[in-house]
Amino acid sequence: GAVVSQHPSWVICKSGTSVKIECRSLDFQATTMFWYRQFPKQSLMLMATSNEGSKATYEQGVEKDKFLINHASLTLSTLTVTSAHPEDSSFYICSAPSGYSYNEQFFGPGTRLTVL
Amino acid sequence: QKEVEQDPGPLSVPEGAIVSLNCTYSNSAFQYFMWYRQYSRKGPELLMYTYSSGNKEDGRFTAQVDKSSKYISLFIRDSQPSDSATYLCAMSATGRRALTFGSGTRLQVQP
Numbered sequence: 001g002a003v004v005s006q007h008p009s010w011v012i013c014k015s016g017t018s019v020k021i022e023c024r025s026l027d028f029q030a031t032t033m034f035w036y037r038q039f040p041k042q043s044l045m046l047m048a049t050s051n052e053g054s055k056a057t058y059e060q061g062v063e064k065d066k067f068l069i070n071h072a073s074l075t076l077s078t079l080t081v082t083s084a085h086p087e088d089s090s091f092y093i094c095s096a097p098s099g100y101s102y103n104e105q106f107f108g109p110g111t112r113l114t115v116l
Numbered sequence: 117q118k119e120v121e122q123d124p125g126p127l128s129v130p131e132g133a134i135v136s137l138n139c140t141y142s143n144s145a146f147q148y149f150m151w152y153r154q155y156s157r158k159g160p161e162l163l164m165y166t167y168s169s170g171n172k173e174d175g176r177f178t179a180q181v182d183k184s185s186k187y188i189s190l191f192i193r194d195s196q197p198s199d200s201a202t203y204l205c206a207m208s209a210t211g212r213r214a215l216t217f218g219s220g221t222r223l224q225v226q227p
Contacts (some may be wrong), residue, residue, distance in 0.1 A: 006159075034214055041124075043219040044160070059123060093159050097213065105151070105215060107159040 002028050002098045013084055014116055021079045021111045023050075023094030027056035031072035031095035034105065035067075040089040050077040050094075084115040122205055122218030130226050135192040139205035142186065144208045146207040146216075149181050151190045154202045154220065163203075164190065188202050195225045 003026040013019050023033055030115050031052045038045040048069055049057040056069035066078040066088075081088055095105040122139045129135055137151075148167055152160035156158045164179040166172045178191040188207075192199055205218040 004159075008224060032213060043122075043217045044215075045217075046214050049214060091157070095215075104148075104162065104165050107152070109159040110157070112157065 002026075002096070003078040004067055004094065004096050004106050004108040006111050008111060009109060010112045010114075012114045012116065015085055016083055018082045019084055019113060021081070021092055021094075021113075023077045023079070023096075023108055025075045025096045028096075028098065030077075031074060032097060033071065033077040035043060035069065035077075035079050036093045036095065038093060038110075040091075041049055044093060047079075050079075052077075074081045081113065084113070086115045089115045117142060118219075120205065120207060122217040123220050123221055125221040126224055128224045128226060129164075129195055131195060131197060132225050133195050133225075135190075135195050135199070135223060135225075137190040137192075137203050137221050137223070139188050139207075140186055141188075141207060141216075143207075143209065143216075144183075144186070145209035147210050148208045149179070149188050150206040150215070151177075152204040152206060153181055153199075154204060156201075160204055195223075197225045197227045199223060200210075200225050 005024045007022045031049040035047045047062045049115045050071040052071040071077045089101045093110040095107045098104045120141045148202045151164040154160040176193045180189040202220040202222045204220045206215040
């Protein structure tokens, strides 16, 4: 299957700082990537759709000024959590369609963010 | 009511048992159905992908979709301790690329 990587896998930061998370498709190109967050023992909730060359599409209730998304190339999308607070602590996961079907998505390993 | 309902478990079975995992959904527009396996603190891994109704088999895994009942299942034969994980169902509609996930069922296979 297609491989998606994320960096970093784990980050701890102080409240008020910004954190950037990278999502890369390693062996395929992705014009679209998706960003999810997952709280402990809960399912994945879609935050936004990242589109290469255009603005991201955010789900209802997700603050676009707080969660900045940039899809810089066909293999890279970044999520920046700005002015992070403890309630932003979560597991952030990206996914990308394989190219054969938009509905067949492959996920990165996730980034665990802890805001102190 | 959630669009996708999934029993959170935990489901505990002995090694070698047949495991049945299920999801129900309410949105009749869903056409694509997936099962993911997620180990603790890892990203989900795609196990099965099916379109519309029917069965699909891959090794020890069988996925079934019954659109008339809005019900999907994943069967795991000869379960192994390494199958212990959380299993997430996911689905999407034609024209909408994002996935809607169930809450996940935690499976424990006892050696």
